[in-house]
Amino acid sequence: MSTASGRRRGRPSRAESENGSPGARERILESARAEFARRGYDLASVRAIARGADVTPALVHHYFGTKEQVFAAAVRAAVEVAARAFAAAEPTGPDGFGESFTRLFFGVWENPTTRGPLLALFRSAANNDTAAAIFRGAITDHLLSRVAGALSEPDAELRAELAAMQLVGVVLGRYVLGLEPLASTDAEVLIRRLAPVVQHHFTGPATAF
Amino acid sequence: MSTASGRRRGRPSRAESENGSPGARERILESARAEFARRGYDLASVRAIARGADVTPALVHHYFGTKEQVFAAAVRAAVEVAARAFAAAEPTGPDGFGESFTRLFFGVWENPTTRGPLLALFRSAANNDTAAAIFRGAITDHLLSRVAGALSEPDAELRAELAAMQLVGVVLGRYVLGLEPLASTDAEVLIRRLAPVVQHHFTGPATAF
DNA sequence: GTTTTTATTAATCATGCGTTTAATTATTCT
DNA sequence: AGAATAATTAAACGCATGATTAATAAAAAC
Known part of the structure; x- marks a missing residue:
């Protein structure tokens, strides 16, 4: 070289x-x-x-141009791909949300070409306010808005956020921290484990005790 | 003399x-x-x-001494407090893990004197390998070890990690991203919502809630 | 009052940062 | 062939960083 x-x-x-x-x-x-x-x-x-x-x-x-514009250019493509994936997902009834969202989520995070920029956004959001705002906006726009519209409960936003944070937390452990065995477990196994939990957040009872 | x-x-x-x-x-x-x-x-x-x-x-x-030693000194106290809290928790049967862990977790994160250093560790872990190792070690030592010993399933570690990542994800959304309404919801409400989910991760069926 | 030890600062070093300006070379358009 | 334009680098500016060294001030013990 x-x-x-x-x-x-x-x-x-x-x-x-x-x-x-x-x-x-x-x-x-x-x-x-x-x-x-x-x-x-x-x-x-x-x-x-x-x-x-x-x-x-x-x-x-x-x-x-500036470093900020380099960042925007580097991240834009992947964010748009993820956004399109979420927007184009065939609508499911409330009972299908859990698996549907979990599959979409892992779809973009397991894709090597979108994972990089998403990781970039994730790592940046932990320390940089601008990146945090982008990250927050992405969750709000592409995740919460769709769910809140389809769910009737008044606590729909909170439910959606708890579900999203379960998935985001797994991303943290799997790709950022490299927690074992989480990092080496097949994605399909994780999807099967997490889909019911996500579904519970969406439509399950608010408390069990 | x-x-x-x-x-x-x-x-x-x-x-x-x-x-x-x-x-x-x-x-x-x-x-x-x-x-x-x-x-x-x-x-x-x-x-x-x-x-x-x-x-x-x-x-x-x-x-x-070095910056790294300053960091260690600043974080050590809080990590030790958290570790002691987890170590001193009265042991519960497997059925009590969910609420017990969720309460302990929010106990240290809602405490203003421990939240700062934990936030420091969290933010640092996202970009710094040394901090990530400390964070990973804290989860492994004080969370997984206790659970894995008390749970008989062969996938105990994975279960504990999925549970931990649910809670860590909520911390991310609540304290780092400032996601609303998550950031403003009373901790007790979150505990009641999350405890059953954590419990499910520990002892529930692997593919259904 | 001298010695010993700690507390604290001023000055400095080498390095890396984001960014700008000017120069140089190759391609393309007329 | 000549003019315009695009691609690329060299050099520099000003600033921030982590760390070190040498010096000064203060307190306690002798």
């Missing part, structure tokens, strides 16, 4: 990039996704992103 | 000021707890901690 600092100045000749390898812009995006996913927004550095893309920091700014 | 008093020569360490106000060492610890809780390990700065304690950064290093 050629180091960015060793490369000749100026625009590269077409011969240098005529192979199938992706252009600098794509490489930057890919590196940004990886870096944000590994370290979260604040700890990821434009310089490290540039290094990972074999490029100069100035080029990152040339293509994307 | 000829000293009758047994006191060491020289200026005493950790001198408290004459009035009731806390000495520099205590102020540093307090500021560190606040700063780590607000920003997480990596984003909190020794300089900001010093500023909050009305002290020079060099003094922070003088008392605690």
Whole structure:
């Protein structure tokens, strides 16, 4: 691999990039996704992103502007994919919510191309207010709104949040903390375990004692 | 050794000021707890901690050594309090685990003096491997070990982790993300909602509620 | 009153950060 | 061929970081 600092100045000749390898812009995006996913927004550095893309920091700014805009560009695609998945899900009756939501949730988190950006958003949300707001908005818009509309109980929002936080907590343990055996358990097993719990949050009795 | 008093020569360490106000060492610890809780390990700065304690950064290093040691000192107390709470809990039969654990959990998280350091650990664990290891260790040592011993099922660890992640997820939504209405709901209400779910994870059937 | 020990600060070092500006080279349009 | 434009880097700016060193002040013990 050629180091960015060793490369000749100026625009590269077409011969240098005529192979199938992706252009600098794509490489930057890919590196940004990886870096944000590994370290979260604040700890990821434009310089490290540039290094990972074999490029100069100035080029990152040339293509994307500020660090915040790099983050937005890196995360946007995955958030939209997840949002579309939730929006396009065939509507189920209240009895089907549990499994339906659990499956959708693991669908996007087990997908390697969406997991990275979602991890980036997750890690960032723990320390960065802007990222936290995006995360909160994603949950509110794509999860709570659909459920609250279909559920009649007055505590529908709380129910949906408790269900969502069960799933989010599992994501934390599985992908961020690397808790065993949780991290190595087959996703299908987790879905079968969690779907009834999520369903209970949605429609079960509020207390059992 | 000829000293009758047994006191060491020289200026005493950790001198408290004459009035009731806390000495520099205590102020540093307090500021560190606040700063780590607000920003997480990596984003909190020794300089900001010093500023909050009305002290020079060099003094922070003088008392605690490296930043990592400051973090350990700031978090240790709360982790020990939480650990003691879990260790001292009167043992309940398997049927009482759900409510018992949920109560213990919210007990330490609703306590203002332990919440700060726990938040610090939580935020830090999202981006820092060392903090993640501490967090993982705390869950494994004080939660899983007790449950796994008392439960006979071969999947006891997985069950305990799913239960723990339900509670941790709620903590995320309530204290970190500030999800409404979750953040404003009375803790007792949450306990009553969550205890049966936790109980189910521990002893319920694997695929139905 | 000298010695010993602690408390505290000022100054500094090396490093990394986000960002900007100017320069250089290659491609494309006329 | 010449002009315009796009891709890319080098160099720098100002600031924040974690940590160290050397110095000064104060208190206690002798």
